[in-house]
Amino acid sequence: MPRAGLILKLSCPDQPGIVAKVATYVAGHRGNLVEFAQFSDKLGSKFFARLEFETSELDVDTEDFIDGFGTLGRSLKADWHFRRLPFRMRTAVLVTKTDHCLQEVLWRAELNELPVEITSVIGNRDACRAVAERAGFNFSLIDMDGERREQGFRELRDQLVAQEVELIVLARFMQILPDWFCEEFSGKIINIHHSFLPAFIGANPYKQAHERG
Structure with a gap:
């Protein structure tokens, strides 16, 4: 214990x-x-x-x-x-198509290696639904394409607030977060795959990005 x-x-x-x-x-x-x-x-x-x-x-x-x-x-x-x-942080996982990061989070949560309570898996594509539901978690699909982008992020925001989420995990979530979204959830967002920084290859991509400004 x-x-x-x-x-x-x-x-x-x-x-x-x-x-x-x-x-x-x-x-x-x-x-x-x-x-x-x-x-x-x-x-x-x-x-x-x-x-x-x-x-x-x-x-x-x-x-x-x-x-x-x-x-x-x-x-x-x-x-x-x-x-x-002990505590478990209420956590939402955001995904797009690729599921290996999602599967890693779900697996480690099941083994109690992560102090999280996963409230939902939310995606802008339906590709990860089967993985989430097979593990026993709700999956929400939110359309963020084209003109639906702003409305989609507003819907995402509403779901996160309703679920009283304390941590948002970007598990290969292939969307650029709006400034207002980052400000509202400042300190609650973590990205577990840094491929969104293609300009900063090699070691320490976040340090390179920070130094670039």
Whole structure:
């Protein structure tokens, strides 16, 4: 059975000592740190971190631990968010024709390798319906061709909101997302196939795209 824990996501201006201060706070309350991922954006002078830690041995109540972090967070001029573990993120998978990425997501979800609750599979083509329904998931077909493109994305948006989706997985979804859609679901979209970046071949295509602007 998964142990009780927390995930902390934090972003703040880059500055010396962030890792040490955060780790000291967790360890100071007997939290067991099991994962710590960090990234410094040199161009924007921003620091990002994701921590996962067990809370079964905390020396304070979990709510007090979360509230107490506010003092440190404010001193770092940070934005932060805690999520309790275990959890499953409500997830929609968007597809077009090719199904190998979809099958990988469904398989890993079935094996509990991904902390997701798949709410639906949505496609702008019908090719992946059989794969989704065979796995026991609803499949929705939305026409996005030609003049139907804008209306199609509005329908997609309505479905995602109605399903209270927390994560949108683009599994070979061969459509360019409108700006308004990206803004509304900012931080909730992940692409698991980077073939939409043909201008940036080889290693680190996202880094190349970011540097290009």
